Amino acid sequence: MTSATDPDAYTGATPDNAIRDADRAEKGPVLAADGTPLKASLARSLRVQKLRALGLIAPLLIFILVTFIAPIADMLFRSVENQIVSETLPRTVQELERWDGESVPDEETFRALAADLMIATELKNHTRLGSRLNYETTGISSLFRQTGRDMDEVGEVYLDQFVELDEAWEEPETWMTLMASDDWLTARDQWATDKEEAEAAQDAATTAEEAIALEFTTPEPDFQLNQISQEALPRTASIYRQFAQVIQSEDEDSPSEEEPWAIVYQALYEDLTAGRGEGYDGDIAGLLTEAREAVGSFEEVPVREFFLEEVDEDWADPEVWGTIEAFSSPYTAGYFLASADFQLTPQGIERQPEDQQIYGLLFQRTMFMSLTIMFSCIVLGYPIAFLLSNLPVRTSNLLLILVLLPFWTSLLVRTSAWKVLLQQQGVINDILVWIGLVADNNRLELINNQTGTIIAMTHILLPFMILPLYSVMKTIPPYYVRAAKSLGATPFTAFRRVYFPQSVPGIGAGCILVFILAIGYYITPELVGGTTGTFISNRIAYHISSSLNWGLAAALGSILLALVLVLYYLYDRIVGIDNVSLG
Amino acid sequence: MKLKTILLSTGIAATAGAVFAAGHETMADEMTVVSWGGAYQNSQQKAYTEPYVEMNPDVSVTWDESSAEAVAKLRAMNEAGNITWDLVDVVASDAIRLCDEGLAMEVDHDELLAEAPDGTPASEDFGDLIVSDCFIPQIVYSTTVGYRNDAEGWTGEPDTICALWDQENFPGQRSLERRPIGNLEWALLCDGVAKEDIYDVLETEEGQDRAFAKLDELKDNTIWWTAGADTPQLLADGEVVMGSTYNGRLFSLIAEQDQPVSMLWDAQVFDLDGWIIPAGLSDEKLARVKDFLNFATDTQRLADQSKYISYGPARQSSAPLVSTHAELGIEMAPHMPTDPANSENTFLYNYEWWADYRDDLDAKFQAWLSQ
Incomplete structure (x- = not known):
């Protein structure tokens, strides 16, 4: 390979081939004037040059990275991201590892679910998770919304019984003693003192501005559990900590002033009936021992029963549990499977039901129509570009403006104009009926189908074909064709053997531009495409703006991007990207 | 604060x-x-x-x-x-x-x-x-059907929503919204399902198939719209003789632009708009x-x-x-979807149900359209 750009073909010393020469030198290292090896010295100067060059393009590079590459990468990343399930239902996901996949899960799983959902409900995450899982299994959205409403009743029966046993259980102070770490209690007391002082200073302020400036805005220190309760009552401690966090962050309140949720009593009951809590030797050991002895005789309401009977019988549906389990990992191939008309079910990967398979068809249609549009642009654009490049400059400039004029008109206006022209009662049909080519009761269907999309998009994308063609044809010297003719070629042969090969780079550039623009087009197919003339991009837009299924939209977008890159690669292999000229 | x-x-x-x-x-x-x-x-x-x-x-x-x-x-x-x-x-x-x-x-x-x-x-x-x-509600609107008064070959005037399916008496092109909501309910209603059972029927696989089968009858002569302005334009151009859109759009077509179009108040789908x-x-x-x-x-x-x-x-x-139109001076009450005469036979659309079934039915609907 020795082309003009090969560094070794360049005569004279460049840093590149000097290094190579140094490599090839067999007799010891060549030394520079200062005694360091020439290779090292050259490499250093080369590095400086490269850094300087990088420095020059750095602003643009950073700009593109930040505003273009990063957002696209972030968007595409959503096609596999699925943390929401394991983050919202951590306990349930863990419990489901034991599930057999068929029966209704056991009491422990339902207990985990109740705890997870109570917290999710307080953070208002449960509906978000519901709509996420509803993409996979119809009905989960309302199931979660419905369940969220009933969550504060879980454990109420134990709350009442604990309080009946000893009213101290109702007191936030009891729970503070049981759960809070000493460090936190000290920090909180300090914070309360600070707050009081600040408020006293504020009251003493004489003007409103001063009072506002003195406002005490430091939040209460973050709640911390003590070690003993964590070990002795793990479940209660874990849910109490989340309760305290929610109270502090969402309600901007203090756990020292709030009675815990009923679910905390549920957890305490679970801990105590499981025989835990014996190791507790803290300040309220007496109270806890009393409770531990009493729980055996408590009236019991299994959480499972509560869910199945009070909340919604759909919780008995293994499909719901299967969906949670199937989508419990933080990354999922589910969206990509959905984009290929497959689905991820608890039983594994399955084909979508036939009446829901649309994406394969839409991808095929998008490719087919983009190619059709590209070819019609070549057929229409080539003669125009040829004419433009062969006319005197004055005339060709005028015609060029005509080519560019629609380019400067709003896309919507152009598309709407096509509607007026193409519809059944429109201009074209009226003329055809008038000259008697088609019968009045049998007017052509030119819009709201593939024909409409192809016509309108060919028109819209035509300038992208004409301009590169024109700029390439402009550079083809007219005397080549003349020479061919003088050597005996017919006009057709001269065109085919001499002119056309030289215009191929223009066709290549035009095709790439038109095809890549067409494949992602959205607004024109939406307006004139009806039902058979829409592209995959219309579905992407639907999932972005209407169904909010961004993961699926990202997966579809990634596939589209990959398709374009593959086609680009094939184009490069077959035609060669060096043969493309944009002017 | x-x-x-x-x-x-x-x-x-x-x-x-x-x-x-x-x-x-x-x-x-x-x-x-x-x-x-x-x-x-x-x-x-x-x-x-x-x-x-x-x-x-x-x-x-x-x-x-x-x-x-x-x-x-x-x-x-x-x-x-x-x-x-x-x-x-x-x-x-x-x-x-x-x-x-x-x-x-x-x-x-x-x-x-x-x-x-x-x-x-x-x-x-x-x-x-x-x-x-x-949600803080603001207005009530309806998706209802408008039809041209001068359509050729019609016998009588449409008085039920099922006129959409009646090509014999009301031949011509239709326009319907390109989404399942509303269309599936109308299809079942005109297939003989009682109004209160519609969502129960639509919940089953057979019910969905039944609704799509009914829509099959319309498919060949229907333009599917996506923007509320489409049907009024199609009606005005004579592209379609009957089509669904929001009642406010039809009102302005009839009262403000004086087009030969009438509005049908039957099984119109009630919907709400408001603030968040x-x-x-x-x-x-x-x-x-x-x-x-x-x-x-x-x-x-x-x-x-x-x-x-x-x-x-x-x-x-x-x-x-509710009083008169600010410019035209006509009484507004008879044009309101909430007017007793208009709301005799309305269809209440079930939000919760659609929140669940929207994704699935939309995929089905789009697949059905593309076939």
Whole structure:
């Protein structure tokens, strides 16, 4: 390979081939004037040059990275991201590892679910998770919304019984003693003192501005559990900590002033009936021992029963549990499977039901129509570009403006104009009926189908074909064709053997531009495409703006991007990207 | 606000600080309101913001015509952590979606909104129309059918929704919305399913197949629209002889543009439009939005809006106050979807049900359309 750009073909010393020469030198290292090896010295100067060059393009590079590459990468990343399930239902996901996949899960799983959902409900995450899982299994959205409403009743029966046993259980102070770490209690007391002082200073302020400036805005220190309760009552401690966090962050309140949720009593009951809590030797050991002895005789309401009977019988549906389990990992191939008309079910990967398979068809249609549009642009654009490049400059400039004029008109206006022209009662049909080519009761269907999309998009994308063609044809010297003719070629042969090969780079550039623009087009197919003339991009837009299924939209977008890159690669292999000229 | 609550909670409310605070409940002077543009946004400007700005000359209101993409944009804003909208007009199903996603703020309707003139609390005055905790209803509209009066070859006039399927008596092209909502219900209704059973039937596989089979009969001579303006244009051009769209669009086609078109009030699908407050507004902005909402959704203001557009006010107490069109001078009540004569046979669309089934049925519907 020795082309003009090969560094070794360049005569004279460049840093590149000097290094190579140094490599090839067999007799010891060549030394520079200062005694360091020439290779090292050259490499250093080369590095400086490269850094300087990088420095020059750095602003643009950073700009593109930040505003273009990063957002696209972030968007595409959503096609596999699925943390929401394991983050919202951590306990349930863990419990489901034991599930057999068929029966209704056991009491422990339902207990985990109740705890997870109570917290999710307080953070208002449960509906978000519901709509996420509803993409996979119809009905989960309302199931979660419905369940969220009933969550504060879980454990109420134990709350009442604990309080009946000893009213101290109702007191936030009891729970503070049981759960809070000493460090936190000290920090909180300090914070309360600070707050009081600040408020006293504020009251003493004489003007409103001063009072506002003195406002005490430091939040209460973050709640911390003590070690003993964590070990002795793990479940209660874990849910109490989340309760305290929610109270502090969402309600901007203090756990020292709030009675815990009923679910905390549920957890305490679970801990105590499981025989835990014996190791507790803290300040309220007496109270806890009393409770531990009493729980055996408590009236019991299994959480499972509560869910199945009070909340919604759909919780008995293994499909719901299967969906949670199937989508419990933080990354999922589910969206990509959905984009290929497959689905991820608890039983594994399955084909979508036939009446829901649309994406394969839409991808095929998008490719087919983009190619059709590209070819019609070549057929229409080539003669125009040829004419433009062969006319005197004055005339060709005028015609060029005509080519560019629609380019400067709003896309919507152009598309709407096509509607007026193409519809059944429109201009074209009226003329055809008038000259008697088609019968009045049998007017052509030119819009709201593939024909409409192809016509309108060919028109819209035509300038992208004409301009590169024109700029390439402009550079083809007219005397080549003349020479061919003088050597005996017919006009057709001269065109085919001499002119056309030289215009191929223009066709290549035009095709790439038109095809890549067409494949992602959205607004024109939406307006004139009806039902058979829409592209995959219309579905992407639907999932972005209407169904909010961004993961699926990202997966579809990634596939589209990959398709374009593959086609680009094939184009490069077959035609060669060096043969493309944009002017 | 924050200052005030802190002081109150520590029990020293009656001190100087609290007095300062109460007098300085600051409200932002700027408000960005998002709506649908066109005649509808114009009616909101006339009925709500212009009188409000007259009362509060310091306030400037910026309008953004992005309601159609509100759900996606709000989600993007929320992820970027920069909410630039203060009040957003959305349809009820979007409000439910936004509420589920945690992007809209839950409100206490009785605390936020004004009572009716007779003292009925807001939650009762709006009644069932409060379909979500985040949603503040504003208007009731219907998706209904309009038809040309001069269609050729027709026998009689359509008087039921099933005329859509009746090519024998009413030949010609139809236009229907390119989404399953509404169409599937109409299909089942015209296939003989009782109105109250429709969603039960649609929940089953057979019921869905049955609805699509009924729609198959229409498929060949139907144009499927995506924008509310499509059907009025298609009717005016004579491209279709019968088509569904929002009742306000048909009203302006008939009353304002004087086209030979009539409106059918049968099994029209009732739907709601209203406000949501984006979650995560600053205290000042929230105070301003709340103040504005209290004004803009009171009984008189909702009734005023109907002077400019034929959508029914969402408050029961507003209905008697509906008067005449601001420019045409015609009585508006007979054009309202809430008018007793028009609402004899309405179809109530089930939001919760669609929230569940929308994804599945939409995929089916699109696949059906593409076949």
